Amino acid sequence: MSDEKLRLTDVQPLIAKVKIKDGTREQIIRRIVAELHSNVRYTGVEFGESNLIPQFPSETLKRRYGDCKDKAALLVTMLRSAGIPANLALLDTGPGLDVNPDLPGMGGFDHAIVYVPPVGPDPEIWVDATAQYAQVGTLPWGDYGRRALVISMNTTSLVQTPELTSDQVVHRELREFTMAEYGPATIVETNEDIGPGDADARHYYNGDNKEIRKQAEKYVSEMYLADSLTSLEHGKLSNLEKPASVKYVAIGTRLTLVMAYAYSALERWPELLTSSEELVMAEPTSVHGFNLIVIAYRQLKRFTDWQKLVEQRMQKYPDEIAYVRSAAQLAVYRGEIDRSREITKTIIDKGKSNEQDLNLYAWYALFLPGPIATETLDMAHRESDLSKNINFSILHTLACVYAQAGKTTQAREYLLKAMDAAHMEEPDSAIWLGFALIAEQYGIFDAAGTMYRRVEKAKFEGPGTNYAVAQQHLAQLPTAASTSTISAKR
Numbered sequence: 001m002s003d004e005k006l007r008l009t010d011v012q013p014l015i016a017k018v019k020i021k022d023g024t025r026e027q028i029i030r031r032i033v034a035e036l037h038s039n040v041r042y043t044g045v046e047f048g049e050s051n052l053i054p055q056f057p058s059e060t061l062k063r064r065y066g067d068c069k070d071k072a073a074l075l076v077t078m079l080r081s082a083g084i085p086a087n088l089a090l091l092d093t094g095p096g097l098d099v100n101p102d103l104p105g106m107g108g109f110d111h112a113i114v115y116v117p118p119v120g121p122d123p124e125i126w127v128d129a130t131a132q133y134a135q136v137g138t139l140p141w142g143d144y145g146r147r148a149l150v151i152s153m154n155t156t157s158l159v160q161t162p163e164l165t166s167d168q169v170v171h172r173e174l175r176e177f178t179m180a181e182y183g184p185a186t187i188v189e190t191n192e193d194i195g196p197g198d199a200d201a202r203h204y205y206n207g208d209n210k211e212i213r214k215q216a217e218k219y220v221s222e223m224y225l226a227d228s229l230t231s232l233e234h235g236k237l238s239n240l241e242k243p244a245s246v247k248y249v250a251i252g253t254r255l256t257l258v259m260a261y262a263y264s265a266l267e268r269w270p271e272l273l274t275s276s277e278e279l280v281m282a283e284p285t286s287v288h289g290f291n292l293i294v295i296a297y298r299q300l301k302r303f304t305d306w307q308k309l310v311e312q313r314m315q316k317y318p319d320e321i322a323y324v325r326s327a328a329q330l331a332v333y334r335g336e337i338d339r340s341r342e343i344t345k346t347i348i349d350k351g352k353s354n355e356q357d358l359n360l361y362a363w364y365a366l367f368l369p370g371p372i373a374t375e376t377l378d379m380a381h382r383e384s385d386l387s388k389n390i391n392f393s394i395l396h397t398l399a400c401v402y403a404q405a406g407k408t409t410q411a412r413e414y415l416l417k418a419m420d421a422a423h424m425e426e427p428d429s430a431i432w433l434g435f436a437l438i439a440e441q442y443g444i445f446d447a448a449g450t451m452y453r454r455v456e457k458a459k460f461e462g463p464g465t466n467y468a469v470a471q472q473h474l475a476q477l478p479t480a481a482s483t484s485t486i487s488a489k490r
Contacts, residue, residue: 133202226250358383403437
């Protein structure tokens with residue numbers, strides 16, 4: 001690893017091809033790195049003497065390939081020949097444990113890169129000479145935040161390579177949908193990366209064209225329900241002066257479904273309704289289309305239209321459980337909790353229920369007057385067993401119905417299990433509701449009220465939510481005066 005290997009005369013013919021008189025130091029480094037990659041490819045050569053000692057630059061240039069030490073040594077020599085100070089640096093690539101700074105033996109390092117020290121206003125720069133597609137100033141993922149041994153007479157300790165920060169890792173996607181008046185729609189997705197992901201993208205799209213095309217077709221089919229990929233475009237991947245830009249262009253008649261999902265995400269309910277109705281006209285049996293229309297009707301509060309749609313579907317497709325579930329949901333939005341549970345019970349009695357059906361049947365019992373029935377507790381236990389006691393929502397429902405049934409010990413137990421299932425360190429709104437129900441059973445009404453008020457309103461609030469349960473109980477809690485009367489009587 002001595003400087004004897006770094007003979008400047010070996011690289012003079014190569015450096016003569018690089019424009020080193022004009023530009024900033026970083027621009028000159030970029031030109032030199034580009035020249036390196038165009039002349040020498042990376043290949044691991046780690047046997048015999050080459051396991052520890054790099055080749056002379058002349059030998060690497062002659063072979064036109066080299067391992068990390070060879071390319072790093074060649075780059076250091078090229079930079080020094082251009083008047084830019086540079087040194088080899090050794091590190092142990094991540095992830096995993098780093099080199100012990102107190103005992104940095106040679107066996108602890110597995111990679112060689114290049115260190116360009118700061119000079120005046122120019123900051124330090126680290127370059128991995130094996131990273132053909134990485135822009136200067138960007139390292140591969142495993143090189144960031146590692147302890148490095150800079151090969152220099154002035155080195156007295158290890159130094160750390162830069163940490164990778166969030167602003168240095170950016171992925172941008174631009175998705176453009178063009179809906180044709182007649183015929184298939186078109187979608188264009190353009191991807192750009194900043195940081196190590198940019199090099200990864202360049203490397204991937206420079207691979208087997210046939211396999212890349214195959215995977216791209218699979219991607220647009222699954223992501224956008226596209227009928228076909230019309231083109232996959234990208235610029236010159238070896239041009240590191242600007243981010244690699246990759247563009248997918250696809251067409252398909254089913255892209256109306258994608259547009260409907262987009263309108264839903266943007267909360268543009270009238271447009272969602274229009275696109276969903278178009279989808280159902282094209283595919284009358286589409287449950288996806290039906291569900292999207294229901295979302296639009298629900299948000300627009302068009303409950304009568306929702307009812308008509310459900311009745312039509314149930315009459316035409318009596319065996320489709322999705323429409324029965326929608327009827328149960330509609331009943332909840334109309335405040336008909338008993339009716340909703342009756343509809344859900346028909347699904348359960350037919351043996352066609354899933355965990356969610358059982359969960360909702362038990363949950364909506366919280367809104368009914370009177371004690372929690374044994375049947376409800378049995379249903380809640382059944383759903384919990386089906387989910388193997390790892391589903392937060394189901395465990396939370398079981399805890400709440402236990403609390404309202406006066407079984408506070410079991411309620412607390414299942415609340416803690418729910419928190420464990422969700423890896424939750426502090427209670428959220430749902431957990432505060434459970435504890436409030438327990439406090440109310442103990443007659444600690446002030447504490448119960450405080451906890452009920454900690455249950456936050458959801459973005460899309462509707463009937464049957466944690467917030468709705470909390471508000472119903474708050475309205476029914478005894479007042480301070482009545483609480484005093486109760487205490488006096490005791």
